Amino acid sequence: MEAIAITDETALARFAALIRDRLAALDEDDRLGKDGQAVVSLDQQSVGRLSRMDALQSQAMAKAAQGRRDAQKRGLRAALQRIEEGEFGYCDDCGDAIAPARLELDPTATRCMSCASG
Template sequence: MNKENLVRFRDLINMRLAELNAEDQLGETGQATVELDQQAVGRLSRQDALQNQAMAKATQARRQVERKRLAAALVCMDEGEYGYCEDCGDEIAPGRLELDPAATRCVECATG
């Protein structure tokens, strides 16, 4: 992979990491403990609140997984291994890396 593409993908990864951090700050309110006072909220409202809390936690977990994948991609860049399929060793198509800069497998190996 040429240096220009490497710089571009590093920028994409860093921008996505910044987005994830911003989303974390916005999502903290959705994970707050749900109050037990059902008289004040009502049973259905409480169930909605519990469901929203569960969804917020699941979203946080997905962001954490993505953050780890992006961090691993940065390590691969530093080691000169970024952009190569971990299965076959071929170069991963730039278009695939545009869609998922943390991709570790080429299209053929990922679908194969």
């Protein structure tokens, strides 16, 4: 099944809005996740050793989640840049159009299914 290039301005505007919505949601997740990344107190008088270990583990998980959100935001910003440059929806490897359904699921996709599957 051959993909049709996304050249319609309305479709590109819809993808740009989708990307901006996802960026806004990630920014909100960042705001909510700030507390989980706070420095863990090492005062054993206020918190037991196991509780402190749980807090350190939660902090590490929050930082890992932040790293994933940062990577997603970089990909989404790159997709917006591709829209502005007229390169959105084309495979980086072969130059063919990426299926719109694939871009609906992942607007950061830069390779068509043929190239992505090897």
